[in-house]
Amino acid sequence: MPQHDSAPAPLPDRRLPAYLQLRDALAARVARGEWGPDTALPSENQLTAETGLSVGTVRKAIQTLVDEGLLERRQGSGTYLRKPAFNASLFRFFAVKSADGEATIPSSRIIARTAATAPSAIAGILGTTDCIRLDRLRGQSDALLLSEEIWLPRARFDGIADLEEAQFGPLLYPLYLERFGVFIASAIDDVSFAPASAAVAARLGLAEGAPTAVIERTAYTVDGTAVEWRIAHGPAERFRYRSRLS
Amino acid sequence: MPQHDSAPAPLPDRRLPAYLQLRDALAARVARGEWGPDTALPSENQLTAETGLSVGTVRKAIQTLVDEGLLERRQGSGTYLRKPAFNASLFRFFAVKSADGEATIPSSRIIARTAATAPSAIAGILGTTDCIRLDRLRGQSDALLLSEEIWLPRARFDGIADLEEAQFGPLLYPLYLERFGVFIASAIDDVSFAPASAAVAARLGLAEGAPTAVIERTAYTVDGTAVEWRIAHGPAERFRYRSRLS
DNA sequence: ATCATATAGTTCTATATAGAACTAGTTGAC
């Protein structure tokens, strides 16, 4: 189902309305990394010239991508990639009740990076067994709050195992975009609850069997291809997940 | 802060673009219950005649409300209230693993309906202390899965305590709309984990202190007024909450 | 150097128009 190397740019479907064809064409160019985070896309005028469509139609195509959360328009300036607006960090779901109200220092440490063969459940999601696995530990002040296990398809993220540790910031999605041209556009979180396994307990400094919150996240690019799967554990009593429905 | 009786229809802000003024006017009329769930709103032509604006501007106003999730357009037919699309039932987060694959029968029982004075945290959200409290128990086959405590402002829901039990379906939001003209447009869920209190344990047939998932939900009307607050508990090992981010 | 002004380029609002696509109901043929 999903493809793990750069998609072969499906031809626009002639049966679709013009504005949707243009939408698809632009989304494909964005997915190919044609424009960086801070370079403006072609203006409405340029696109009307390129395509022969009218401004109204071009605007409608762009507006569609804005609604989908991919682009962002700035009046007087131009149209840009939208920085993923959903707060990507799972970290924020673990409240730090600093009794004294001190500013605490968040820490983020990658404790392992290995090429690995994905188990079938994960391979089915990512579309390949040829993966890279990252293990990460996050905390605040002294408390360890989050143990993450992150799976990436090696075809898209080759070389991530060789990066200096310093080049990993606390947030991975900006790194994906800047280093590998992978733009995370959406994600699905699955929240559940389980007693800590021995491995998780050891990492978080908990007793085995202690209650933990489990977040499984699958992240997608614009075209709906899953490009990251992760599972995260943290102490249940610190956990609070907020979700807005509409 | 929020108002619990029908809002006094703020005058349109002349400084706003025409399409936003029309958006506000339409949203206000929707909030006042001017149109039922299956009656079409005025057509584009009617609205252009009423307002003196052009079709394009009218379309833009309507499209804004569609994007906000309030309305729904059906080509060839008309523009309607959108039925709240988010699956309102908290019940769905509790997986029933019927080992034998039998179709199970969900049950829903209101076990208490009382006028009550809301504690300050809830009163702050709902804007009043004068509330009605519903207690509900939901299950499937034999297993009890969900204990809910629901708080409603009495001003909007007066008479709900007198309804026949049979008039409560498994879903409350349709009842709110049909009986009280309250349209739930959005909600915020807060998910956490806690050991079962004595009361919750007794209701769900669990041991006191058994791990439970806790969902706190605040539900809002179109204009952002909170009109329902609930807290729900269920057995943690059955719980799985899914959320789509974008 | 600093500040005001002008300018080119961008998106945004608004109007007007035409026809296509679709829906729901009515009419008519059989």
Place this chain on the structure above:
DNA sequence: GTCAACTAGTTCTATATAGAACTATATGAT
């Protein structure tokens, strides 16, 4: 009765145009 054809009404697509609002840069005066 049943089915097909028609029709009025609706939303949807697409074009063309004009000016407003805003941004970023360049220019010029001091």
